[in-house]
Every structure is written in C-alpha cells, then in structure tokens.
Amino acid sequence: MSQRHITAAPKKTLARASAAGHGRLPAALGNTSVTTHENVYRGLRDRILFGGFLPGSAVTLRGLAEDMGVSPMPIREAVRRLIAERALKMQDNRRVLVPPMTTETFEQIVFSRKTLEPELAARAMDRIGRAEIRQITTLDQAVDRAMAVGDVDGYMQSNYRFHFAIYERACADTLMALVESIWLQFGPFMRMAYGCIGTSTLEDHHQAAIAALERRDRKGLKAAIAADISQGMNFIGEAVLKRST
Amino acid sequence: MSQRHITAAPKKTLARASAAGHGRLPAALGNTSVTTHENVYRGLRDRILFGGFLPGSAVTLRGLAEDMGVSPMPIREAVRRLIAERALKMQDNRRVLVPPMTTETFEQIVFSRKTLEPELAARAMDRIGRAEIRQITTLDQAVDRAMAVGDVDGYMQSNYRFHFAIYERACADTLMALVESIWLQFGPFMRMAYGCIGTSTLEDHHQAAIAALERRDRKGLKAAIAADISQGMNFIGEAVLKRST
DNA sequence: ACCGCTCTATTGTGATCACAATAATCGCGC
DNA sequence: GCGCGATTATTGTGATCACAATAGAGCGGT
Numbered sequence: 001m002s003q004r005h006i007t008a009a010p011k012k013t014l015a016r017a018s019a020a021g022h023g024r025l026p027a028a029l030g031n032t033s034v035t036t037h038e039n040v041y042r043g044l045r046d047r048i049l050f051g052g053f054l055p056g057s058a059v060t061l062r063g064l065a066e067d068m069g070v071s072p073m074p075i076r077e078a079v080r081r082l083i084a085e086r087a088l089k090m091q092d093n094r095r096v097l098v099p100p101m102t103t104e105t106f107e108q109i110v111f112s113r114k115t116l117e118p119e120l121a122a123r124a125m126d127r128i129g130r131a132e133i134r135q136i137t138t139l140d141q142a143v144d145r146a147m148a149v150g151d152v153d154g155y156m157q158s159n160y161r162f163h164f165a166i167y168e169r170a171c172a173d174t175l176m177a178l179v180e181s182i183w184l185q186f187g188p189f190m191r192m193a194y195g196c197i198g199t200s201t202l203e204d205h206h207q208a209a210i211a212a213l214e215r216r217d218r219k220g221l222k223a224a225i226a227a228d229i230s231q232g233m234n235f236i237g238e239a240v241l242k243r244s245t
Numbered sequence: 246m247s248q249r250h251i252t253a254a255p256k257k258t259l260a261r262a263s264a265a266g267h268g269r270l271p272a273a274l275g276n277t278s279v280t281t282h283e284n285v286y287r288g289l290r291d292r293i294l295f296g297g298f299l300p301g302s303a304v305t306l307r308g309l310a311e312d313m314g315v316s317p318m319p320i321r322e323a324v325r326r327l328i329a330e331r332a333l334k335m336q337d338n339r340r341v342l343v344p345p346m347t348t349e350t351f352e353q354i355v356f357s358r359k360t361l362e363p364e365l366a367a368r369a370m371d372r373i374g375r376a377e378i379r380q381i382t383t384l385d386q387a388v389d390r391a392m393a394v395g396d397v398d399g400y401m402q403s404n405y406r407f408h409f410a411i412y413e414r415a416c417a418d419t420l421m422a423l424v425e426s427i428w429l430q431f432g433p434f435m436r437m438a439y440g441c442i443g444t445s446t447l448e449d450h451h452q453a454a455i456a457a458l459e460r461r462d463r464k465g466l467k468a469a470i471a472a473d474i475s476q477g478m479n480f481i482g483e484a485v486l487k488r489s490t
Numbered sequence: 491a492c493c494g495c496t497c498t499a500t501t502g503t504g505a506t507c508a509c510a511a512t513a514a515t516c517g518c519g520c
Numbered sequence: 521g522c523g524c525g526a527t528t529a530t531t532g533t534g535a536t537c538a539c540a541a542t543a544g545a546g547c548g549g550t
Contacts, residue, residue, distance in 0.1 A: 035339075035503065060531065073504050076532085077325050084329035086422055093512065094280075094532050108419035115360050174353035174430065177331055178423050185419065280533065305501065318534050321502085338542070339502050 037074035037081075040064075044078055048087050048098065048184055050156040051191025056100040059088065087184035101189040106237060112182050113229045116175060117167065118222035121209070124169035125218055133213055136165050140206045147199045155199050156191055162206060166213075166225075193236035202235060204228050282319035282326075285309075289323055293332050293343065293429055295401040296436025301345040304333065332429035346434040351482060357427050358474045361420060362412065363467035366454070369414035370463055378458055381410050385451045392444045400444050401436055407451060411458075411470075438481035447480060449473050 044064070047053055061079065065072040079096060082088040089099035099105075128136070139162040146154035160183065167176060194202075205228035212220035289309070292298055306324065310317040324341060327333045334344035344350075373381070384407040391399035405428065412421060439447075450473035457465035 037503080062531075071505055072532095073506085076322070077503090080322050080325045081329040084326040086419070090532090095512085096532085104417070105419050108417050111364070112361075112420065112423065115364075116357075119356070119360075172349070172353050174331070174350050174427075175357065178357065178426070181423070181426075182419075282533080307501075316535055317502095318536090322533090335502090340542085341502085 035074070036070055037077035040068060040070060040074050041078040041081055043068060044082060045087070045184065048082070049160055049187040051153055051188065051195070053098045053188050055098055055188045055192055058095060058097045060096070082184070085181045085184055087181075087187075098188050099185070101186070105185070106189075106233075109182055109186050110229070110233045110237070112178070113233070114226050116179050116182075117163070117229060118225045120167040120170045120172060120175055120179060121225045122218050122222050123172055123175075124166050125213060125216065125221055127169040127171070128166070128213055132165070132169060133210065136162065136213070137210055139165055140210060143204065143206060147202060150199055152191065152194045152199060155194065156187070159204075166209070190236050193239040196239060197236070202232070205231060280319070281315055282322035285313060285315060285319050286323040286326055288313060289327060290332070290429065293327070294405055294432040296398055296433065296440070298343045298433050300343055300433045300437055303340060303342045305341070327429070330426045330429055332426075332432075343433050344430070346431070350430070351434075351478075354427055354431050355474070355478045355482070357423070358478070359471050361424050361427075362408070362474060363470045365412040365415045365417060365420055365424060366470045367463050367467050368417055368420075369411050370458065370461065370466055372414040372416070373411070373458055377410070377414060378455065381407065381458070382455055384410055385455060388449065388451060392447060395444055397436065397439045397444060400439065401432070404449075411454070435481050438484040441484060442481070447477070450476060 053059070059079070061072045061075050064075045064079070068075070079088060083090050083096065087098070088096050090096050139158055142158035143155060143162055146152075146158055167179065170176070205224045209221060209224035209228065212218075212224050298304070304324070306317045306320050309320045309324070313320070324333060328335050328341065332343070333341050335341050384403055387403035388400060388407055391397075391403055412424065415421070450469045454466060454469035454473065457463075457469050
C-alpha cells in the first residue's frame with residue numbers, strides 16, 4: 001500500500017531530464033541549498049515522527065525515490081541514517097521496514113524518556129525566559145486544540161514541538177541526539193495508538209510544566225515532564241499490552 | 246597523516262579487477278558473507294572505539310577506500326552510519342572528521358553513562374550466572390594485564406569488552422544502542438588521554454562490580470559501575486580541562 | 491616578507507548500470 | 521481445487537562516472 005512498483009518509466013536512459021542536473025532539486029521538497037539526501041532525511045523523519053508510516057510497514061529505496069521524486073541514491077543515504085537512528089530497521093532479508101513495537105522496546109523507551117527528558121528540561125530552565133514561555137504556551141494551546149478536534153497528526157506535531165521547544169534550550173546536543181532517536185522509535189506506534197484510541201480522553205501535564213517554568217521550580221519541572229511522559233506512555237502502552245503478547 | 250592522496254591508480258577504468266566482482270571482498274577484512282559496508286563499518290567502529298583515530302583527525306571517503314582496499318561506495322554507507330551515531334562528524338564544509346572533545350560534550354557523556362550503564366548492569370544481573378562471572382573475570386584480568394604493561398590499545402579493548410560483556414546480558418537493545426553511541430563518542434578522546442597520561446596510575450572498580458555480581462547485590466553493582474565511570478572519566482577529564490577551555 | 495588572486499587538486503554528492511539474492515507469480519501435475 | 525517447482529520481478533549492494541564546491545598550492549604585486 002505504501003510502495004509502488006513501476007517497471008517501465010525509469011528504464012529510459014534520459015529520464016534524468018525531470019530530476020535535472022546534479023545539484024538541483026525537483027522542487028517537491030521545500031529546500032534551501034542543502035543536499036538532497038538531507039532534504040529526503042527531513043521528509044522521512046517528519047513522516048516517521050508525525051505518523052506518516054504505520055509500524056511494520058515496508059519501505060523500499062526505489063519506492064521512496066518514486067514517491068519523493070528523486071533518484072534512489074539520496075534515498076539510500078537518508079535511509080541508512082534513519083536505520084542508524086533506529087527509526088527504520090533492516091531485517092536479515094536486507095529489506096527495510098519501520099519497526100513494529102514490542103513490549104520490551106516500549107519499556108526501554110519509557111525508561112530512557114523518564115531518565116533523559118526531565119534532565120533536559122531542567123538544564124533548559126535557566127535559558128527559558130518570558131519570551132520562550134510565551135512561545136511554549138502557544139505550542140501547548142496548539143496541542144489542546146488538536147486534541148479537542150481529534151486531529152491526530154496535528155497533535156503529534158505540536159506535542160513534539162512543545163517538548164523540543166523546551167529541550168532545545170538546554171543546548172545539550174549529545175543528550176538531545178539520544179532523545180531524538182528515542183522519539184523516532186515510538187513515533188509510528190504512538191500515532192497508531194492515538195489513531196485507534198483517539199485523543200479525546202487524553203490529558204497531559206503541559207500546564208504544570210509551564211507553571212513550573214514560570215516560578216523557576218526545577219524540581220517541579222522535572223516532575224511535570226516525568227508525569228507527562230508516564231501518563232502519555234501508559235495511555236498508549238495499553239494498546240500493545242492488551243492486543244497481543 | 247592518516248589519509249593518502251592518489252591520483253593515478255584509480256583512473257584506469259578496469260581497476261575493478263583487483264576488487265573483483267560485486268559480491269566478493271578483498272580478503273583484507275576477515276568476513277563472512279555480510280555486506281561490504283557492514284565489514285567496513287565494523288572496522289571503522291573498532292578503530293574509533295579502540296583508538297585508531299585521533300580526535301579532530303580528518304577522514305575522506307576516497308582515503309578510507311584506499312586504506313581498506315574497497316571502493317568508495319561501501320565507505321560512504323559506513324561513514325554515513327557512523328555520522329548518525331555521532332562517532333564521526335560532518336562539518337559545514339561537508340568534510341568528515343572524528344569530532345574533537347569539548348567540555349560540554351564530555352559532561353553530557355558522563356551524565357549519560359552514569360544514568361544508563363548502571364541500569365544496564367542491574368538489568369543484566371539476573372542473567373549473569375557462574376559461567377558469565379568467570380568470563381567477565383577473565384576479561385578483567387586482561388584489563389589489569391594491559392594496564393600493568395602500559396598497553397593502551399589493549400586496555401581500551403578489554404575494558405570495552407568487560408563492560409559490554411555485562412551490559413549485553415541485559416538484552417536491552419534499545420538502551421544498548423544509546424550506550425554504544427556514547428562509547429563511540431568518547432573512544433578517540435579516551436585513547437588520546439591515556440596515551441598522554443598513561444595507564445599506570447589508573448585503577449578501576451571492576452573487582453567491586455564482580456563481587457557485587459557474585460553476591461547478587463543489585464544496588465552494589467550499580468554503585469560499582471557508577472564509581473568506575475566517575476573515576477575513569479574524572480581521570481581522563483583532567484586532560485581536557487587542564488590544557489584549554 | 492606578506493597579502494591577495496588564480497589555478498589546480500581533492501572532496502562529497504548524485505546518477506546510472508550491473509549483479510546476486512530474495513520474494514512473488516504463474517503454471518503444471520496430482 | 522491445491523500444493524509445489526520453475527520463472528519472473530523486485531530489492532539492496534557495489535562500481536563507476538560527472539559535477540560543483542571547496543581547499544590548497546603557486547605566484548605576482550605592493
């Protein structure tokens with residue numbers, strides 16, 4: 001369902017006419033002057049984070065190349081990178097898929113999140129002033145709005161942006177890389193879970209986090225983030241625990 | 246110093262004769278039937294983990310291809326993967342280097358290690374029996390031997406194997422991936438530090454960890470691992486704090 | 491001597507092709 | 521009809537080439 005099989009088109013040796021000269025890009029991706037594989041990476045990354053892929057769905061190099069209107073080459077590099085970040089998984093077949101969630105992986109993700117993300121928030125606090133709090137509040141409102149309407153994709157996206165608007169102020173890129181890899185690993189599963197359960201019954205601890213930021217309460221902030229993670233992950237964790245192994 | 250510049254040789258169109266048909270390998274790498282880029286990855290990974298590269302040294306695709314006797318193609322994939330794992334870094338130049346250590350990165354690495362590795366050890370404990378303890382003890386002896394002789398490379402390698410012989414029993418591949426990425430990031434720096442300071446004045450907490458494993462003392466095990474990390478990282482941390490920013 | 495420019499060499503990137511391995515499909519015999 | 525074997529299609533991998541961007545060497549002017 002997610003990939004297409006085409007035999008005829010790319011057989012024409014001169015098919016490069018559409019994808020133009022080497023440096024140029026097919027304009028399908030809003031880009032600056034970064035490399036094609038970087039743009040492909042960002043596109044795939046967003047699709048993974050915000051629910052463009054279902055857990056367990058297969059991806060192919062040529063299929064993605066077709067979808068994104070680029071040659072297989074930059075796809076290879078982007079996919080290789082995403083595999084290294086555990087957003088994708090290469091099976092023994094050497095075929096690539098977005099990995100299904102397991103209870104073991106899920107538990108480790110929860111542990112990692114509860115260990116690393118409150119720490120990131122705590123480190124960020126001193127660099128979060130009035131302006132940043134206002135911005136973060138706006139993002140939280142977007143989360144609430146998406147939740148109310150049942151806009152799952154919108155929720156995924158604004159929830160991500162809420163959390164990372166805080167975390168990025170920590171200026172801790174090594175810790176950040178760990179957390180980003182973790183988010184990539186549960187993105188598709190979370191999206192699927194919300195798609196099943198819906199977002200209406202969900203409530204987060206974002207307000208508590210913002211309140212803690214306002215009174216510069218580091219302990220309270222860590223607690224709020226931890227509670228948000230516990231609550232949200234428990235919520236979607238049921239989905240995998242109930243339905244099978 | 247680490248790369249070579251060759252202009253003439255690969256210009257011959259038929260140079261593939263040496264690196265033979267597609268699936269075959271140049272026999273320079275002891276391999277099974279895995280892909281070439283996988284073998285290249287393992288080789289580079291070991292060199293990074295055990296001190297084959299200095300922090301800040303530049304690597305080039307064609308240079309590595311020359312060194313390892315393969316075509317640039319599998320090098321690209323291995324390097325892309327290592328960049329994603331933060332073992333290598335691509336600058337804005339798009340040139341690749343093994344990243345120099347900074348105090349900020351170092352601090353984050355220490356935090357991550359002290360957070361994740363004791364947890365891994367604790368999770369592994371129940372799966373570590375008599376046989377495994379014996380094996381781990383043997384590895385610790387290799388560490389001591391290398392330390393006594395001043396064999397820095399040997400120390401790097403057996404210390405890695407000691408730690409990961411414990412961690413891998415946790416069967417927690419998601420956590421493991423985080424820790425492996427962390428080790429790749431401080432490998433070159435640790436190697437350099439030991440190369441300067443020497444290994445003679447170093448002492449670890451491996452014995453305490455083994456003792457804790459024997460009496461199945463989870464708290465004690467976590468404490469021993471944490472102490473080992475603190476002590477070792479403090480030891481080499483001086484090197485970067487003393488000499489500059 | 492030192493700074494600036496020019497020209498060359500090197501580097502990562504992307505395209506394209508060929509190949510081997512695996513998956514999918516079809517057809518035949520029962 | 522239904523499993524089972526042969527054929528076909530698709531997949532990741534590796535090689536090679538061309539290109540644009542950058543770095544570095546060489547050289548001239550002040």
